[in-house]
Amino acid sequence: MSALLIKDILALPPDGREICTNGWVRTKRESKSVCFLEISDGSTIHNLQIVIDLPNNPLSNVISTISTGASIRVKGNLVPSQGSGQSKEIAAKDIFIYGTAPADEYPLQKKRHSFEFLREIAHLRPRTNTFGAIARVRSSMSFAIHTFFQERGFVYVHTPIITGSDCEGAGQMFQVTTLPLENVPMKEGTVDYTEDFFGKKASLTVSGQLEGETYALALTRIYTFGPTFRAENSNTSRHLAEFWMVEPEVAFCDIIGNMNLAEEFIKYILTWLLDKCADDMNFFNSRIDNNLIFTLENIIKNRFERITYTEAISLLEKSGENFEFPPKWGNDLQSEHERYITEKAFKKPVIITDYPKEIKAFYMKLNDDEKTVRAMDVLVPRLGEIIGGSEREADYDKLKNRMLELGLNPDDYWWYLDLRRFGTVPHSGFGLGFERLIQFVTGMQNIRDVIPYPRCVKTLEF
Ligand code: ATP
Ligand code: MN
Numbered sequence: 001m002s003a004l005l006i007k008d009i010l011a012l013p014p015d016g017r018e019i020c021t022n023g024w025v026r027t028k029r030e031s032k033s034v035c036f037l038e039i040s041d042g043s044t045i046h047n048l049q050i051v052i053d054l055p056n057n058p059l060s061n062v063i064s065t066i067s068t069g070a071s072i073r074v075k076g077n078l079v080p081s082q083g084s085g086q087s088k089e090i091a092a093k094d095i096f097i098y099g100t101a102p103a104d105e106y107p108l109q110k111k112r113h114s115f116e117f118l119r120e121i122a123h124l125r126p127r128t129n130t131f132g133a134i135a136r137v138r139s140s141m142s143f144a145i146h147t148f149f150q151e152r153g154f155v156y157v158h159t160p161i162i163t164g165s166d167c168e169g170a171g172q173m174f175q176v177t178t179l180p181l182e183n184v185p186m187k188e189g190t191v192d193y194t195e196d197f198f199g200k201k202a203s204l205t206v207s208g209q210l211e212g213e214t215y216a217l218a219l220t221r222i223y224t225f226g227p228t229f230r231a232e233n234s235n236t237s238r239h240l241a242e243f244w245m246v247e248p249e250v251a252f253c254d255i256i257g258n259m260n261l262a263e264e265f266i267k268y269i270l271t272w273l274l275d276k277c278a279d280d281m282n283f284f285n286s287r288i289d290n291n292l293i294f295t296l297e298n299i300i301k302n303r304f305e306r307i308t309y310t311e312a313i314s315l316l317e318k319s320g321e322n323f324e325f326p327p328k329w330g331n332d333l334q335s336e337h338e339r340y341i342t343e344k345a346f347k348k349p350v351i352i353t354d355y356p357k358e359i360k361a362f363y364m365k366l367n368d369d370e371k372t373v374r375a376m377d378v379l380v381p382r383l384g385e386i387i388g389g390s391e392r393e394a395d396y397d398k399l400k401n402r403m404l405e406l407g408l409n410p411d412d413y414w415w416y417l418d419l420r421r422f423g424t425v426p427h428s429g430f431g432l433g434f435e436r437l438i439q440f441v442t443g444m445q446n447i448r449d450v451i452p453y454p455r456c457v458k459t460l461e462f
């Protein structure tokens with residue numbers, strides 16, 4: 001008899017049929033006459049109850065070696081449950097132990113553990129309710145993202161992980177090298193990169209955008225979904241050194257089209273989540289944030305607010321709030337500002353556009369005022385920025401000027417500039433941090449708890 005997943009068993013009627021399943025023991029309760037095992041296989045947030053009638057049962061010996069964490073196979077009949085808490089259970093006829101888990105050593109006993117502690121045993125934390133649910137939500141959201149774009153004619157493009165263009169976050173990039181660090185070849189006082197693997201300086205990508213643009217200007221609608229790396233030297237609850245980013249890029253599309261896409265996209269994946277991950281979402285709603293589902297439903301129902309950066313600054317100035325960093329035109333919005341705007345002023349997601357060019361990247365389209373660029377950030381309550389995007393500069397001269405102003409060498413970007421020489425078109429795109437999204441939809445406080453193995457400054461275990 002082939003084994004079933006617990007999620008599939010729980011969907012069956014308890015008609016006494018014979019069933020075989022596998023799992024890890026969550027709890028064992030025993031009296032003289034009966035033993036109850038709760039087992040989980042991670043296919044669902046729910047456990048399956050196994051009942052073994054004890055007197056004169058040859059399974060007694062087996063049961064005595066089972067404790068929390070043990071892995072077992074169970075054969076028995078699926079029957080209605082007598083107890084409360086579950087509607088069906090397995091009346092066991094046979095139990096096989098794959099592996100025991102010594103009770104004095106297995107760290108996941110049935111008590112609540114802090115997320116900090118669980119980070120230290122990240123290899124075992126997926127066996128807990130919370131981290132199992134996060135893993136399933138991540139998986140389902142990935143599928144939702146692909147489905148959203150595939151249904152709309154977007155082509156999935158795999159942009160490189162190792163890059164030679166240290167564009168945007170120069171200071172934030174991890175270098176990739178095979179040079180011996182204890183004896184680096186030098187030439188005229190600087191590192192001789194011609195001796196390095198690629199014959200030039202190389203790094204891990206901070207974004208697939210620039211390469212993505214080249215494909216958008218051939219295939220019209222594309223998206224990337226892959227890992228990105230930033231040497232963020234800050235210990236925040238919203239930054240990782242390795243995270244996954246979703247980056248759609250669309251040709252023949254201005255900033256309005258870009259905002260519409262971002263809003264439709266977020267609403268689509270949230271609707272998907274509440275529909276397809278209802279059990280896990282109910283768990284997050286009861287254990288992590290009691291307002292979670294209400295908040296997400298409101299986001300789906302309401303139109304996102306859209307204001308300019310200049311409007312946002314004046315709103316903040318007039319707020320009467322006592323900000324640690326007083327808002328000032330020309331400075332980036334601080335997290336406290338983002339929270340005021342989304343949580344107090346509008347109580348919903350807000351798209352902020354037209355930021356000062358000084359605080360945004362070189363490739364964003366310059367507005368006619370020559371002071372602001374067509375950037376758009378999507379801010380959500382509690383978290384702040386979840387999406388950053390823009391209409392791209394499509395004019396060759398303006399783009400080149402901007403590079404020179406910022407001290408970038410246009411020769412390094414010859415292929416990117418070529419896009420503006422040959423068949424240039426208005427085009428736009430954005431980046432969504434996948435872990436920020438998961439953090440937002442699960443209510444988890446720390447981004448380190450929504451990725452299996454977080455990589456952060458001074459943290460590289462597992
Ligand atoms: P922030 O201002 O929040 O540091 P950013 O402006 O540097 O973000 P972008 O370059 O616009 O970020 O990147 C696009 C998206 O990637 C962001 O909106 C965010 O969702 C996500 N993101 C950026 N940096 C990180 C990080 N270190 N860890 C996880 N997600 C990130
Ligand atoms: Mn940003």
